[in-house]
Amino acid sequence: MDREKLVQLYKNYELTESDVYKHKHYVIITRQGIEKIQAKENIKINFEIIKAERDFGVIKAYASKGDATIETYGSALKGKGYADGNCNSWYVTEMAEKRALSRAILKITGFYELGVFGEDESEDFKKSK
Numbered sequence: 001m002d003r004e005k006l007v008q009l010y011k012n013y014e015l016t017e018s019d020v021y022k023h024k025h026y027v028i029i030t031r032q033g034i035e036k037i038q039a040k041e042n043i044k045i046n047f048e049i050i051k052a053e054r055d056f057g058v059i060k061a062y063a064s065k066g067d068a069t070i071e072t073y074g075s076a077l078k079g080k081g082y083a084d085g086n087c088n089s090w091y092v093t094e095m096a097e098k099r100a101l102s103r104a105i106l107k108i109t110g111f112y113e114l115g116v117f118g119e120d121e122s123e124d125f126k127k128s129k
Contacts, residue, residue, distance in 0.1 A: 006114050013037045013109075027116045031098070034105050034118050041065050045104055047097055055079070057093035061100035063108045070108050074099030074121075095120070 006027070010020065019033030029037075038045070043065045050058040055078040062071045076095035079085020087095045102118025105111075 002114055005110075006116070009109070009111060009114075013040050027114075028119050029102075029106065029111065029116060030119050031102075034102050034120075037109055037111075038101075038105050041109060043105060043108060045101060047100065049093070052093045055085070055092060057096035059093065059096040059100040061097075061104040063104035065108050068108060070104060072100060072103045072107055074101070074103060 009015075013033075013036055015029070015033050015036065019030050019036060021028050021030070037043075043063055046062045048060040048062070050060050050073070052058075056076070058073060058075045060071060060073050062069065074096045076087035076089075076092040076099065077085040078087055078090060078092050089095050098120040099118070102120050103112065106116060106118060107113075
């Protein structure tokens with residue numbers, strides 16, 4: 001991870017301690033931080049439902065910032081643990097959408113290439129209390 005580049009991104013997007021935390025091997029940005037970045041960059045997001053079932057959802061997100069456009073996916077499978085699923089909520093399509101949004105914002109702004117993830121991307125990334 002390029003620490004200098006990461007610090008510069010934090011400053012550019014006016015992220016605070018409540019927007020970012022370290023979790024095991026990753027730096028995590030909270031939902032609030034993701035939304036700050038989106039607003040500051042005026043990133044437009046469009047979603048496409050790929051699959052929406054009771055226990056499984058996949059959403060494709062298209063993000064655009066100026067002339068740059070990317071697309072990425074978010075998914076959620078109801079169940080506990082990697083063998084059974086990656087989401088504890090019955091709102092699997094909504095969870096997939098949140099994951100797609102986080103990935104799209106972080107990819108288009110350069111955070112993803114530095115190993116930064118959104119807290120919604122995995123149940124494992126939730127901040128411990």
